Amino acid sequence: MEKRVIDGIEIEVGSGNVFADLGLPDAEKLKIKSGLVFEITKAIRRLGLTQEQAARRMGIAQPKVSGLLRGDFANLSERKLMDCLTRLGYDIEITVRQAEAETGHLVLAAG
Template sequence: MNTPEIIDKISIEAGSDHAYADLGRPDAGEMIVKAGLVLEIALALKSRRLTQQRAAELLGISQPKLSDLLRGKFRGISQAKMIEYLNRLGYDVDIVVRKNTRRTPGQTQVLIA
């Protein structure tokens, strides 16, 4: 089969910057928040140059569970637990609640200071 023919038949659709919503996930909002928290955990671990084993001990989880977390497998880990991990890494996490000015449901996001 000729490769250009295959490429002509592939449909490409531009996505947004919210991959979970693009995939139609019902828990898209929660997953994007968790992804932001995991990113910050990963950056904290990298900056401290910890091995996964040492980092897992510090966070109070197994090394395989930490490996899964860092590879994006975090469905079974709550946002509260991720915040606890950041606290154990020496990060303060502030939760700010404010009324939105739109006439739509509110949203949750991770903002890194």
């Protein structure tokens, strides 16, 4: 990882994926899921939903909504998180194309 000195303080420049920087397994998967959770949280706030209202709309139990809003998304799949987003009024597009490198990667682009 690249190191720099700013105002006399040595810092490490992140890779753009905090989960990978921390050495966690499945870092790409965690990055995608956290991006989906971020969008769900924004939608719930934008719509002014209570946790119970959000739970009914997303088709999950209220304690899972509470967990999501606290950053606990380990028990929900990417597919379920995408389903929650569509139930909150989001369109999701998945584009697949051949990578330029030998190994491809996942990218979440939210707009």
